[in-house]
Amino acid sequence: EPEVTQTPSHQVTQMGQEVILRCVPISNHLYFYWYRQILGQKVEFLVSFYNNEISEKSEIFDDQFSVERPDGSNFTLKIRSTKLEDSAMYFCASSGNTRFYGYTFGSGTRLTVV
């Protein structure tokens, strides 16, 4: 069964450093997403990406965040200057042309900012 692959599974970074989280969505999917889950809390939408541009972003997705699909297969989330409160699980997801079949999530990257 096709998978969404995320790397790394766990990243520890110092406050103020830049991090890049990587995702390889399912190859024939067209829509890509990043979600965040702070420990013990609900999953929150960050951004959606379609046709090489951002379709929608939440208020969480401020100027510190950016997304990119640099090479047609990878989909990255960059946090420019990490803060302690950025510590969370970050999930990448992708979906096909119809939302009925749901969104396929990756296994997540646990980001710890120290």
Place this chain on the structure above:
Amino acid sequence: AQTVTQSQPEMSVQEAETVTLSCTYDTSESDYYLFWYKQPPSRQMILVIRQEAYKQQNATENRFSVNFQKAAKSFSLKISDSQLGDAAMYFCAYSPPRGSGGGADGLTFGKGTHLIIQP
């Protein structure tokens, strides 16, 4: 904005028994999608079951079924013959209607219900 409410932070059920997890949502749309996701300790998000709002028939996937009450904006998940492997966080999620940009808009999740299976 859409909201999804899961009023049960934690539920416990005996192995082989049936348990129902509740979910209510708020939307002004008439067509949309609803999902239940399972998150085991590994924290992977696994799709359990899905429902289209314009379909009256309740979705069923093996031991998992939903009770979709559109007028009441309720979407509960029933797990029959509970198994130890069902222990996880369960999240109810809402997706915007078709035609609002294809898959462009994100899922709105509830806060989750922690399901404990007693052996």
